[in-house]
Each structure stands twice: as structure tokens, then as C-alpha cells.
């Protein structure tokens with residue numbers, strides 16, 4: 326029996342750091358397969374999925390080499406790290422039977438298609454997963470902001486930040502065990518309280534364009550699926 330989803334098209338921001346699993350950097354094979362399984366559950370529901378992938382798992386590994394570097398140069402390295410993750414994700418998706426396309430915001434013609442909005446929308450309409458690499462293509466930004474931007478460009482119904490924590494807390498739950506999770510929270514509150522789960526530029530962009538964000542854990546089995554089915558998962562950030 327087919328299930329009715331709350332969202333038809335989603336922009337999924339996948340944490341780069343989540344791909345490390347318990348390793349200190351890089352991509353853990355079992356972990357990426359587990360994440361792809363979560364994504365497949367929503368693809369199989371007929372939801373159109375666009376993905377922005379982060380780069381923390383690789384960029385953290387090269388950070389010592391990048392320290393003291395020109396900021397823009399280091400940022401380009403960070404964006405290239407996200408392209409590597411995009412290729413790894415596509416490969417893992419292929420093994421899982423998901424058809425996907427990688428588009429890069431930086432031109433690397435031999436490696437990935439360039440970002441072309443119309444083409445990306447066409448792929449989504451064909452039920453192919455589109456993986457956006459290289460963030461926004463601009464230094465001084467993050468992949469959170471790329472997720473907000475591409476979410477709007479794709480006409481997504483919602484931006485979902487799938488990360489290592491299961492929502493937005495009153496403080497960083499990894500540092501403060503007394504932090505309490507919000508079920509819902511407004512953009513004004515997350516920005517006003519400077520909550521760091523997502524960068525302020527991304528929050529501000531989504532607030533201005535009235536694009537809701539859901540923050541959930543990609544490690545909680547079935548959470549992504551339950552969320553697209555309209556069940557209460559993670560934290561909804563809204564206007």
C-alpha cells in the first residue's frame with residue numbers, strides 16, 4: 326500500500342562529519358551505506374530528493390595544513406572536499422540501486438556536471454536524486470547556506486538538515502548535558518540566541534524566504550522517513 330507523504334520535494338543537507346562514523350576523518354563505508362539506506366526509504370516513497378553534502382569529514386583532516394592559509398584558498402579546498410563526498414555518496418547510492426546525478430558549483434568538467442538549475446529540476450522530476458557538490462561555489466560560505474540556497478532554487482517544500490544530533494537544543498548538546506531540545510522553534514529565536522546547529526546566514530535566508538527547516542539525526546533509524554510522512558521528528562524551525 327502506498328503511503329501519502331507530507332512533502333513532495335525535499336532538500337536534504339547531509340553532514341560531512343556524519344560520514345566519518347567513529348573514524349577520526351574520511352568516509353566510513355558502513356556509515357555511508359547506513360545513511361544511504363535512510364535516504365532510499367524516502368526515495369522509495371516517491372519523494373524527490375536533492376542533496377547538499379558537507380565536507381567536515383575531509384576538511385577537518387586537512388585543517389592543520391590549511392591553518393595560516395589565505396581564507397579563500399582554504400575555503401576552495403573545503404568545497405573540493407564536498408565534491409569528493411558527493412562522488413562517494415553517488416557511488417554508495419548506485420550500489421543501493423538509487424539513480425543519482427552530481428552537479429558541482431565549481432567547474433570540474435571531467436568529474437561532475439556543472440550546476441545548472443533547470444537540469445537539476447529536470448532530474449528531480451525524473452525521480453533521480455541530485456547531489457550538489459562544492460557548496461555555493463563561493464568562499465566565505467558554508468554548505469548550510471548552500472542547502473538553503475539550493476532548496477529555494479529547486480522549489481523544495483522544506484530543507485532538512487540531517488546531522489549527528491536529533492534537533493535544535495537550547496545549547497550545544499555535545500557540550501552541555503542540560504541542554505533541552507525544542508520541538509519547534511522560530512527563526513528569530515535561533516538567530517537571537519545564536520544557536521550554532523546551522524549557520525546564521527542559512528537561517529536568515531530561510532527566514533526571509535519563508536522556507537521551513539527540520540533538523541534531525543541521520544543516525545536515528547527511520548527518522549527521515551517518519552518526518553516526510555508528517556510525523557513528529559527532530560526540530561522544526563519556522564517563521
Ligand SMILES: Nc1ncnc2c1ncn2[C@@H]1O[C@H](COP(=O)(O)OP(=O)(O)OP(=O)(O)O)[C@@H](O)[C@H]1O
Nearest residue numbers: 340341342379381488493494496497499520521522
Ligand atoms: N543549539 C544547538 N543545538 C543542536 N546542535 C548544536 C547546537 N549548537 C551547536 N550544535 C552542534 O552543531 C552540530 C551540527 O552542526 P555542524 O555544522 O557541526 O555539522 P554538520 O553541518 O552536520 O557537519 P558538516 O559541516 O561536516 O557538514 C552538532 O553536532 C552539535 O554538536
Ligand SMILES: O=c1ccn([C@@H]2O[C@H](COP(=O)(O)O)[C@@H](O)[C@H]2O)c(=O)[nH]1
Nearest residue numbers: 379380400403404460461464466467468
Ligand atoms: O559554499 C561554500 C561551502 C563550503 N565552503 C568551504 O567548505 C568547507 C566545508 O563545508 P561545511 O559546510 O563546513 O561542511 C567550509 O568550512 C568552507 O571552508 C565554502 O567556502 N563555500
